[in-house]
Amino acid sequence: MATNPRPRKASGSTPLGDFFTPGRITALLIAVLVLIFIFENTRKTRIRLLIPEVTMPLWVALLATGLIGLFLGMYLTHRRR
Template sequence: MSPKTSTGGSRAGGTGGGLMTPGRVAVAAVAVLTLVFIFENTRSTKIRLLIPEVTMPLWMALLGTGLIGALCGVYFIGRRK
């Protein structure tokens, strides 16, 4: 970099790298709300998996689908890069 374009060590306008960024706060809030929603739904429910029908707590089904969705998101973001 030339001296004209260098920031000279100032952090103005750069990434702060702080622990509490707005993105991290938003993700933490969504994660907490998701966990509250999952653990409020504890009744057993019947779920059909292609052919067999299984009975499991609703929170397990919600957590499982959430994990599958998160893994799919990570996979597609990884393929984009």
């Protein structure tokens, strides 16, 4: 009696259907909304970085802060596994 080593997929399952889970769709939607928010705020602003005060576009500061948060979140979740 031969056994099939691979489980069968549901008849309507596609590779893209497996990729787009509700969690990934939500994360993608939040990422798009964050990018829209960042790029809508393009005026220059003064930011104090500990001691020096710099003038830069607000979108650069928001994007840098978001990327730092993303990398820290990825690092911390990777370390827990």
